[in-house]
Amino acid sequence: MLKTEKEINEYLEKQITERTKELNVVNQNLEEISNRDALTGLYNRRYLIYHLENLVLTNGVENFALLYIDANRFKPINDSYGHAIGDKVLAALGNRFSAFCSSKCTSFRIGGDEFAVIIENYKNKSEISDIADKIFETLQLPISVSPYTFTLTASIGITLYPEDALDKDVLIRYADIAMYEVKSSQHRNNYLFFDKNFIEKINKKHEIEFMLQKADYNKEFMLFYQPQYNIENQKLIGMEALIRWHHPEKGLISPSEFIPIAEETGMIIHIGEWVAETAFSQIKKWNETYSMNLKMSVNISPVQIKNIGFIEWLQEKMDTENILAEWIDLEITESVAMISTSSIEKTFDFLNEMGISISIDDFGTGYSSISYIRKYNIQRLKIAKELINTIAYDQNALLIVQAIIMMASGLNLKTISEGVEDAAQLEILKKLGCNEVQGYIFGRPVPSHEFEELHLMKQMKY
Numbered sequence: 001m002l003k004t005e006k007e008i009n010e011y012l013e014k015q016i017t018e019r020t021k022e023l024n025v026v027n028q029n030l031e032e033i034s035n036r037d038a039l040t041g042l043y044n045r046r047y048l049i050y051h052l053e054n055l056v057l058t059n060g061v062e063n064f065a066l067l068y069i070d071a072n073r074f075k076p077i078n079d080s081y082g083h084a085i086g087d088k089v090l091a092a093l094g095n096r097f098s099a100f101c102s103s104k105c106t107s108f109r110i111g112g113d114e115f116a117v118i119i120e121n122y123k124n125k126s127e128i129s130d131i132a133d134k135i136f137e138t139l140q141l142p143i144s145v146s147p148y149t150f151t152l153t154a155s156i157g158i159t160l161y162p163e164d165a166l167d168k169d170v171l172i173r174y175a176d177i178a179m180y181e182v183k184s185s186q187h188r189n190n191y192l193f194f195d196k197n198f199i200e201k202i203n204k205k206h207e208i209e210f211m212l213q214k215a216d217y218n219k220e221f222m223l224f225y226q227p228q229y230n231i232e233n234q235k236l237i238g239m240e241a242l243i244r245w246h247h248p249e250k251g252l253i254s255p256s257e258f259i260p261i262a263e264e265t266g267m268i269i270h271i272g273e274w275v276a277e278t279a280f281s282q283i284k285k286w287n288e289t290y291s292m293n294l295k296m297s298v299n300i301s302p303v304q305i306k307n308i309g310f311i312e313w314l315q316e317k318m319d320t321e322n323i324l325a326e327w328i329d330l331e332i333t334e335s336v337a338m339i340s341t342s343s344i345e346k347t348f349d350f351l352n353e354m355g356i357s358i359s360i361d362d363f364g365t366g367y368s369s370i371s372y373i374r375k376y377n378i379q380r381l382k383i384a385k386e387l388i389n390t391i392a393y394d395q396n397a398l399l400i401v402q403a404i405i406m407m408a409s410g411l412n413l414k415t416i417s418e419g420v421e422d423a424a425q426l427e428i429l430k431k432l433g434c435n436e437v438q439g440y441i442f443g444r445p446v447p448s449h450e451f452e453e454l455h456l457m458k459q460m461k462y
Contacts, residue, residue: 015199037109038162040094041089048108052168055120056161065128067117067191068157068175070183071139074113077150088145089152096138105131116175125160125193132156155182156191161402164194169308177202208261211247217274221245223282224445227455228297228438231430236455238329240438241279242445243271259301264328268301273313275299280323282448287327291457297329297359305332306343311350318354331382333361345376352377359416362386364404373411381408383434385419392424405432 043051078086081358090113097107097115108116117135121369122128139154156338157179165171178194183199215221225239245253260269276298283296304310318325330351351358358372359380364387372380383404390397403416408415417429420439429437443454 003099006459014232036092040091040097040109041116042094042097042107042109045110048110048118049168049172051106051118052171055118056166062420063119063122063163063171064118064120064161065122066159066161066175067119067128067132067135068110068159068172068179069115069117069135069139070179071113071115072153072155072183074152079186081148083144085148089143089150092143092145093139093152100135112322126195128158129191132158136190148377154161154190155179156183157182157194158191159194175196205261208253208258209265210269211250211253212262212265212267215245215247220247221274222447223275223278224447225282225451226438226445227443227451228295228436229442230428231434231437234442236294237436238297239451239455240297240331241275241282241299243275263301263303266303269307272304273303276314277317277321278285280317280321280328283327284321284323286452286456287324292456293326295327295357296327297331297362299331302333305347311347314356315354326357329357329359329380331359331361334363348376348378364400373407374415378413380414380416380436383415383417385439387430388417388419388425388439390456392422393427398428401434402432403427405434409433 035043035050037044044296052066055064057335071090073381074086074089077089092107093115094109097109097117101107104120104122106118106120108118110116117131119131136154139152141151143150143152150453155174157177159165159171159174159178161171164174174194177198178192181198182189182192222244224244225244226242227236228238229235230237230242243255243259245255245258247253249409259268262271279296279298283294286292287294317323318328348358357379358377359382360378361382362384363381381402381404387397387401391401405415414435415433416436416438417425417434418438420426420429420437420441422441425439426441442450446454
């Protein structure tokens with residue numbers, strides 16, 4: 001009996017050992033699956049955090065770099081071709097990351113179109129820069145998903161351990177901050193290393209956002225007006241309304257600082273309405289007082305154009321205030337005109353039916369295309385200041401401006417050049433056939449009372 005019992009115990013122990021091994025294998029497989037992104041096969045965000053924690057705690061790693069990577073232009077693929085196609089594009093990117101990474105390199109899909117790469121024990125920042133360049137080049141290669149071919153770019157933010165931070169969460173945040181800094185319009189870099197100045201910039205952004213929320217528009221905002229003249233007879237034809245913000249504590253805050261924040265937060269809707277209301281009242285007062293038919297140019301944000309109630313609000317405001325449509329010109333950026341959606345097309349059609357003219361702002365520096373000019377009802381192209389600045393000595397700038405004016409003339413559109421500062425520029429534009437000009441040569445942006453003295457009263461004398 002003892003012998004039999006011993007044999008049974010040995011058998012049970014053997015079974016338990018084998019079953020334990022099987023369970024360990026199953027648990028390891030489950031653990032591996034839980035650490036992997038199902039779509040790309042790369043490690044996921046959960047494992048990124050775990051891996052970073054291990055790297056920070058271990059003494060075996062002298063340093064490492066965390067690269068945060070955003071695949072630019074991916075959202076339009078999902079929106080236009082569907083998530084099934086988008087998933088195949090992401091899977092292709094995942095394959096490229098897997099093939100790219102070496103023994104000291106680990107790649108992750110964080111979520112959506114965001115990826116990460118950790119490089120351990122790097123030699124110097126130049127090595128990281130080379131790797132970032134290679135990642136960008138790899139992601140930029142065309143991706144074929146039959147019957148389509150897509151080309152993406154990337155924005156890469158880089159943070160270094162232990163140079164930038166010792167905490168895993170701080171490292172992730174810094175890399176994310178650097179990545180979004182790359183995506184901002186101020187940079188043409190494909191990648192950036194984290195810089196503490198980025199934190200100051202973010203803090204200032206939050207401060208401006210808070211101040212905008214508390215701002216008293218009627219007390220803190222005001223409009224300046226810059227004249228627009230006919231180039232042939234040098235008679236005043238209108239003006240552009242430009243917002244200025246004088247904060248009671250911070251003083252003057254540049255539109256280039258607060259307008260992007262207002263657009264990002266949606267506050268531009270109310271700010272834009274205040275600008276339009278103020279500008280409309282002003283042009284009505286001037287035209288009626290001086291028996292003129294001047295045109296007021298008002299900048300319209302892409303956020304306003306996409307706002308469903310924009311046209312209704314504009315129509316109601318003009319009807320209530322008895323503002324004639326021929327007095328109003330809306331300046332719209334090329335980025336809005338490039339959006340080919342039924343809602344944008346309807347907006348342009350409604351504005352045209354109302355009799356409001358539309359100018360495309362900063363023409364010649366972005367994605368200038370004849371396709372949207374022919375598609376929409378546009379009355380004027382505003383040639384960018386960057387081109388006018390060098391027109392007197394840069395042959396390429398001269399040829400571009402000449403081409404824009406010739407094209408506009410052929411399409412029965414007017415052209416207005418902004419940033420005209422001297423007689424040489426004015427004479428060249430006159431010879432090229434530009435219709436109108438705006439710039440310091442005729443006047444700087446000034447408050448309403450100064451504009452009235454400098455330009456309206458002056459016109460009455462002739």
